[in-house]
Amino acid sequence: APDKLFGAINERLSFMQSVAAWKADNDKPVEDLPREKVVLDAAREKAVENGLSADNVTLFFQAQIDAAKDIQTCWIERWESGEARPQNVPDLIKDVRPELLRLGNEILTLLAESPVEASDQQAFTEALTVECLSDGSKNALFEGLVDVHD
Ligand SMILES: C=C(O[C@@H]1C=C(C(=O)O)C=C[C@H]1O)C(=O)O
Numbered sequence: 155a156p157d158k159l160f161g162a163i164n165e166r167l168s169f170m171q172s173v174a175a176w177k178a179d180n181d182k183p184v185e186d187l188p189r190e191k192v193v194l195d196a197a198r199e200k201a202v203e204n205g206l207s208a209d210n211v212t213l214f215f216q217a218q219i220d221a222a223k224d225i226q227t228c229w230i231e232r233w234e235s236g237e238a239r240p241q242n243v244p245d246l247i248k249d250v251r252p253e254l255l256r257l258g259n260e261i262l263t264l265l266a267e268s269p270v271e272a273s274d275q276q277a278f279t280e281a282l283t284v285e286c287l288s289d290g291s292k293n294a295l296f297e298g299l300v301d302v303h304d
Pocket residue numbers: 173184185186187189190193218219220222223251254
């Protein structure tokens with residue numbers, strides 16, 4: 155199973171608690187559509203470089219973005235109902251977004267090297283340990299991954 159790939163996807167989603175905290179501190183909404191376009195355009199370019207279908211990669215990346223927004227919303231709800239907020243919040247613009255782009259590129263390099271198959275689902279489920287990721291988002295991510303090579 156593509157363990158490094160699944161680890162990189164989990165790592166990307168693990169930034170979303172910090173992203174949510176920064177947005178809550180700075181009165182910004184979870185969704186940023188112009189930023190999503192930057193992320194999707196970068197993914198299309200990287201897809202072509204790696205010989206992957208740009209359209210299929212876009213669908214998978216949209217699933218990653220949707221999962222990212224669900225996780226952020228989940229954290230904001232938890233904090234509103236009294237859970238402790240993170241103390242040190244990295245800067246979204248300077249620190250986190252460059253990391254997200256780097257991980258996006260890494261995810262596509264790994265995905266080009268090792269296609270994901272239906273039989274990898276259990277390994278995927280076990281590798282995605284990030285909190286606040288719903289089963290629905292997890293399933294949509296896995297479908298998107300498998301479909302990249304269809
Ligand atoms: C991660 C962010 O939050 C959302 C999710 C995005 C992503 O997964 O790349 C991009 C824009 C936002 O809609 C962000 O604002 O950078």
